[in-house]
Amino acid sequence: MQKNMLDLIFAGESETLELKSVVPDSRILANLISSFANTSGGQIVVGVKEPPEIVGVDEAKFHRAYEAALKRLEPPPNASLTIEAHEGRSVAVIKVERSPLPVKAEGVPFVRKATMTQPMSWNEMVRHLTPQEVPSAGEALVDALKRLNEQLEKRDKAIEEMRAEIRGANSPKAKWTERAYGVVVGVIGSIIAAVIWSVAIGHA
Missing domain, CATH: 3.30.950.30 (Schlafen, AAA domain)
Structure with a gap:
């Protein structure tokens, strides 16, 4: 040796x-x-x-x-x-x-x-992207954010309609609605992370 x-x-x-x-x-x-x-x-x-x-x-x-x-x-x-x-x-x-x-x-x-x-x-994954891959990852993020915004607008509209019917801030249904909103936002956030991850892996 x-x-x-x-x-x-x-x-x-x-x-x-x-x-x-x-x-x-x-x-x-x-x-x-x-x-x-x-x-x-x-x-x-x-x-x-x-x-x-x-x-x-x-x-x-x-x-x-x-x-x-x-x-x-x-x-x-x-x-x-x-x-x-x-x-x-x-x-x-x-x-x-x-x-x-x-x-x-x-x-x-x-x-x-x-x-x-x-x-x-994830931050370390981004640092490993080449300069050519970064714009593509950025575009994927923009697209994901657009989809998030559309989903939030639909959810906001649905919640407002339900609130108009319920008119009871302490009712079980109202509380369920608030929880549902949080769940949807969390799910959509996960979708964004998955989209960006898949883009990075695809370029790798």
Whole structure:
């Protein structure tokens, strides 16, 4: 094993380094690769235990997990796998480059925060859009807002008609109407988020 790799391992986990003592499940491995591709890139080293100790890895088992993990990712990340030897033990090293587009693990993009892997937020999704994609996402937002406004106008009209009939602010029906209004607004808001998300994923 190269000295710089040993130095990296002994430095400990970070935003760009994940250490694993055993072969992870392909789902977990896919999430890790996605997080590095969507953040700053990095390396996943398998066969190392903390505090830093080389324990080795089953190469055949790791290759199967790695290939299965890649099948869970879309678009394909720029990643490479190497097997390095140290004192008779094999250590698997996956190097992942940062991707210009969100890399999703079974439809969900992940990011790296310090030594943690977590789903990408909407704001982070927007930052990954290219300049050409941003106008399209903006247009989708405008269209969604127009539809929201139309739906709200229809709902306001219906509520006013019901209020005219009820004329009882404390009646159960009036309270139900107010609740219905809130539910509709919430549903439409969810539709907007879904539209924007689908646009981002479509461009990815």
